[in-house]
Amino acid sequence: MSVTISAKVKRDLWEKAKRMGINISEVIREALERKVREEELKWAVKVMDEISGRISLDEDSYRIIRRERDRNGNRS
Numbered sequence: 001m002s003v004t005i006s007a008k009v010k011r012d013l014w015e016k017a018k019r020m021g022i023n024i025s026e027v028i029r030e031a032l033e034r035k036v037r038e039e040e041l042k043w044a045v046k047v048m049d050e051i052s053g054r055i056s057l058d059e060d061s062y063r064i065i066r067r068e069r070d071r072n073g074n075r076s
Contacts, residue, residue, distance in 0.1 A: 007028065017024055057065075 005028070014024070017027075
């Protein structure tokens with residue numbers, strides 16, 4: 001399902017785009033999709049930062065993680 005949106009642009013810009021064969025709807029759609037992805041990524045980074053800020057590992061925790069990683073053959 002789609003919705004219709006509108007935007008005001010200067011007439012000369014609209015005319016130039018039309019003369020050049022630019023699909024204005026496609027340009028707007030792609031720009032909006034790109035902006036939404038960008039905002040989703042910003043949100044995800046913010047959430048990950050908040051989560052990592054709440055996690056505090058002591059040296060024993062690091063030792064256990066390393067031991068389990070080595071035990072499973074996943075050396076990094």
